[in-house]
Amino acid sequence: MSNQIKKYPIIEVNNLKTWFPIKRGVLSRTVGYIRAVDIAGLYINRGETLGLVGESGCGKTTFGRTLSGLEKPRTGEMFFYGKNILDLSRRELRELRKKMQIIFQDPLSSLNPRMNVLDIVTEGLAEFGKIEGTREDHAKRLMNEVGLDNDAIYRYPHEFSGGQRQRINIARAIALRPDFIICDEPVSALDVSVQAQVINLLMDLRDTYNLSYLFISHDLSVVSAISNRVAVMYLGRIVESGLTGDVINNSKHPYTKALINAVPEPGHYQKERIVLKGEMPSPSAPPSGCMFHTRCPEVMEICRKQEPKETMSGIHQVWCHLY
Amino acid sequence: MKLLEVKNITVKFETDEGVFKAVDDVSFNVNKNEIVGLVGESGCGKSVTALSILRLIPLPSGRIEKGEILFNGKDLLKFDAEKMRKIRGKKISMIFQEPASALSPLHRIGQQMVETILLHKSKTNKEAWNIAENWLKRVGIPDAGERMFAYPYQLSGGMQQRVMIAMALMLEPDFVIADEPTTALDVTIQAQVFELIREMRKSHTAILLITHDMGVIWEMCDRVIVMYASRIVEEGSKSDIFSKPVHPYTIGLLKSIPKLSGNAGRLKAIPGYVPSPYNYPSGCYFRDRCPDAFDKCKNEKPEFVDLGQGHRAACFRVRKNE
Numbered sequence: 001m002s003n004q005i006k007k008y009p010i011i012e013v014n015n016l017k018t019w020f021p022i023k024r025g026v027l028s029r030t031v032g033y034i035r036a037v038d039i040a041g042l043y044i045n046r047g048e049t050l051g052l053v054g055e056s057g058c059g060k061t062t063f064g065r066t067l068s069g070l071e072k073p074r075t076g077e078m079f080f081y082g083k084n085i086l087d088l089s090r091r092e093l094r095e096l097r098k099k100m101q102i103i104f105q106d107p108l109s110s111l112n113p114r115m116n117v118l119d120i121v122t123e124g125l126a127e128f129g130k131i132e133g134t135r136e137d138h139a140k141r142l143m144n145e146v147g148l149d150n151d152a153i154y155r156y157p158h159e160f161s162g163g164q165r166q167r168i169n170i171a172r173a174i175a176l177r178p179d180f181i182i183c184d185e186p187v188s189a190l191d192v193s194v195q196a197q198v199i200n201l202l203m204d205l206r207d208t209y210n211l212s213y214l215f216i217s218h219d220l221s222v223v224s225a226i227s228n229r230v231a232v233m234y235l236g237r238i239v240e241s242g243l244t245g246d247v248i249n250n251s252k253h254p255y256t257k258a259l260i261n262a263v264p265e266p267g268h269y270q271k272e273r274i275v276l277k278g279e280m281p282s283p284s285a286p287p288s289g290c291m292f293h294t295r296c297p298e299v300m301e302i303c304r305k306q307e308p309k310e311t312m313s314g315i316h317q318v319w320c321h322l323y
Numbered sequence: 324m325k326l327l328e329v330k331n332i333t334v335k336f337e338t339d340e341g342v343f344k345a346v347d348d349v350s351f352n353v354n355k356n357e358i359v360g361l362v363g364e365s366g367c368g369k370s371v372t373a374l375s376i377l378r379l380i381p382l383p384s385g386r387i388e389k390g391e392i393l394f395n396g397k398d399l400l401k402f403d404a405e406k407m408r409k410i411r412g413k414k415i416s417m418i419f420q421e422p423a424s425a426l427s428p429l430h431r432i433g434q435q436m437v438e439t440i441l442l443h444k445s446k447t448n449k450e451a452w453n454i455a456e457n458w459l460k461r462v463g464i465p466d467a468g469e470r471m472f473a474y475p476y477q478l479s480g481g482m483q484q485r486v487m488i489a490m491a492l493m494l495e496p497d498f499v500i501a502d503e504p505t506t507a508l509d510v511t512i513q514a515q516v517f518e519l520i521r522e523m524r525k526s527h528t529a530i531l532l533i534t535h536d537m538g539v540i541w542e543m544c545d546r547v548i549v550m551y552a553s554r555i556v557e558e559g560s561k562s563d564i565f566s567k568p569v570h571p572y573t574i575g576l577l578k579s580i581p582k583l584s585g586n587a588g589r590l591k592a593i594p595g596y597v598p599s600p601y602n603y604p605s606g607c608y609f610r611d612r613c614p615d616a617f618d619k620c621k622n623e624k625p626e627f628v629d630l631g632q633g634h635r636a637a638c639f640r641v642r643k644n645e
């Protein structure tokens with residue numbers, strides 16, 4: 001069951017900051033930082049899907065990579081089943097790798113071009129001694145689960161189309177039957193029909209294995225289809241979060257409203273789309289006060305000076321001076 | 324005015340498991356100033372069609388078996404390698420589907436852009452640098468000056484995609500093939516990129532826009548070509564395809580568009596899977612998944628039925644005057 005109030009969190013994050021140094025000159029001096037992620041607090045319950053949306057470059061992938069240990073945070077805490085990931089021993093980290101998987105955004109660069117699909121999808125299984133039947137059989141079952149041909153297992157990544165490669169990625173991620181999968185734009189390379197199949201597949205797997213997902217996407221329609229809760233990110237921070245229905249139908253933050261308004265409706269002319277004006281500010285020199293004030297249609301004096309605190313009504317949270 | 328005429332192109336791949344057709348007898352035109360959309364299920368041959376226009380089908384496994392590709396009336400398939408190199412980038416450019424296949428991981432993006440400019444245009448280093456930086460700004464990358472020094476891995480997925488877009492547009496080619504150019508971009512940045520593409524069109528650039536996103540097709544295209552399993556199944560003006568689709572695959576595709584809603588729930592999908600290209604069925608390739616299939620679909624390949632005004636579909640259920 002998806003209990004949306006923080007109840008049985010599989011993931012909990014506090015004050016997490018991931019920054020990248022900007023280096024210049026022959027001595028590679030650090031001249032500044034790209035403040036990619038700055039998250040005050042976020043949780044994901046067992047069996048729950050948290051959708052993470054936001055503009056390109058706002059820090060979604062970096063957050064996912066930090067959670068899975070691929071980037072080191074500057075400060076902060078990240079709990080997996082109540083244990084701080086940053087304190088884990090080597091053995092525990094290995095165990096974590098089995099339970100937490102990531103589906104990467106760019107399927108081509110995340111698949112080893114010299115390995116065939118059989119080896120790609122069963123590599124982890126072999127490492128943890130989890131192969132059932134022969135390696136071929138197991139790989140073929142995985143192919144069926146993601147809707148690829150059985151004979152695909154003998155082919156190499158470059159022999160597939162972009163969308164097929166993404167399904168190989170998904171097969172690899174679900175192979176070890178993890179508890180938690182970070183899905184980074186898992187369906188944006190897929191056509192709508194396969195997209196629907198893959199989302200339905202992810203939902204079925206969630207229900208069968210009580211999986212939890214962090215579902216990263218820039219596409220609100222896709223996120224709204226699969227997520228129990230949605231968090232909206234802007235320039236490294238969460239600006240609004242809540243139940244999917246509340247965030248979509250009763251959005252509070254002007255940024256969320258702009259995002260929803262900009263969703264095109266194919267086949268309909270009537271909708272007047274308001275597209276956000278102005279550029280996304282630089283993450284190496286973020287604005288003072290509220291991060292969004294440079295582009296906000298409802299900006300007030302206070303927004304330029306003071307960072308907004310969270311306003312809560314139940315589990316619907318918003319970081320905005322309007323509330 | 325026709326800029327590109329693709330005539331009966333067939334592309335075959337030879338792999339360990341055998342030979343298959345990735346593109347089967349595909350014909351279409353792109354006029355000057357026109358934005359033509361190419362949609363279809365993953366693996367149906369969209370990228371291979373695009374690559375064949377630029378003669379970038381990977382050798383030796385792949386080859387263009389037959390057909391002609393006329394660009395301004397001249398058959399590109401008859402050009403030698405040197406002539407083709409001059410066409411690529413300058414006359415016809417391509418935005419590749421995956422950044423990893425177009426950007427070198429070892430070089431800073433500014434350097435990559437400058438080199439491309441210098442290869443095709445007589446500019447000084449400084450001028451080329453300014454052009455490149457200006458294009459990064461135009462595709463909405465914050466801190467463009469600073470980002471010129473970044474390696475691809477230091478950019479987000481959407482930023483890499485925008486670098487590729489900038490690289491494809493900065494030489495102001497006559498024809499741009501955009502293969503899923505905005506998959507990593509959110510709606511606001513998408514809108515910005517589309518605005519750029521529309522501007523390019525005003526200065527007579529034609530675009531073949533490959534996408535699975537019907538929203539993108541709706542926003543951008545004049546005409547739409549729908550492919551299924553290596554063949555074109557329907558083609559028409561945007562309004563024909565959206566309001567009077569006739570091929571059951573097109574109809575299914577339109578029904579699977581996810582809608583923005585507050586309730587999570589299963590999405591409508593076309594039941595079944597695309598057949599394997601190694602053993603396509605006889606007759607119509609869509610018949611196994613088609614709600615309207617009948618005997619004839621099993622035995623014969625459906626030919627195009629002309630529905631007037633450039634609307635055509637390959638389906639036995641389609642009648643000329645409905």
Ligand SMILES: Nc1ncnc2c1ncn2[C@@H]1O[C@H](COP(=O)(O)OP(=O)(O)OP(=O)(O)O)[C@@H](O)[C@H]1O
Pocket residue numbers: 158159160161162163164189190191336338345363364365366367368369370371372381384385420535600
């Ligand atoms: N280099 C290759 N070697 C062998 N087969 C290939 C090669 N490139 C593509 N294919 C196959 O050709 C078919 C068409 O691929 P293509 O990349 O054109 O699909 P697509 O329509 O662009 O799909 P997507 O929407 O997933 O990008 C697929 O079955 C694919 O597996």
Ligand SMILES: Nc1ncnc2c1ncn2[C@@H]1O[C@H](COP(=O)(O)OP(=O)(O)OP(=O)(O)O)[C@@H](O)[C@H]1O
Pocket residue numbers: 020021034036054055056057058059060061062063105218283476477478479480481482507
């Ligand atoms: N390895 C890195 N080194 C330096 N900067 C990085 C690195 N990875 C990401 N960044 C920067 O961090 C910021 C956030 O990037 P991230 O990839 O997390 O964005 P995103 O929200 O996933 O965007 P997209 O939707 O485009 O994929 C960007 O400014 C990016 O350039």
Ligand SMILES: [Mg+2]
Pocket residue numbers: 060061062105184479480481
């Ligand atoms: Mg990303």
Ligand SMILES: [Mg+2]
Pocket residue numbers: 161162163369370371420502
């Ligand atoms: Mg493709």
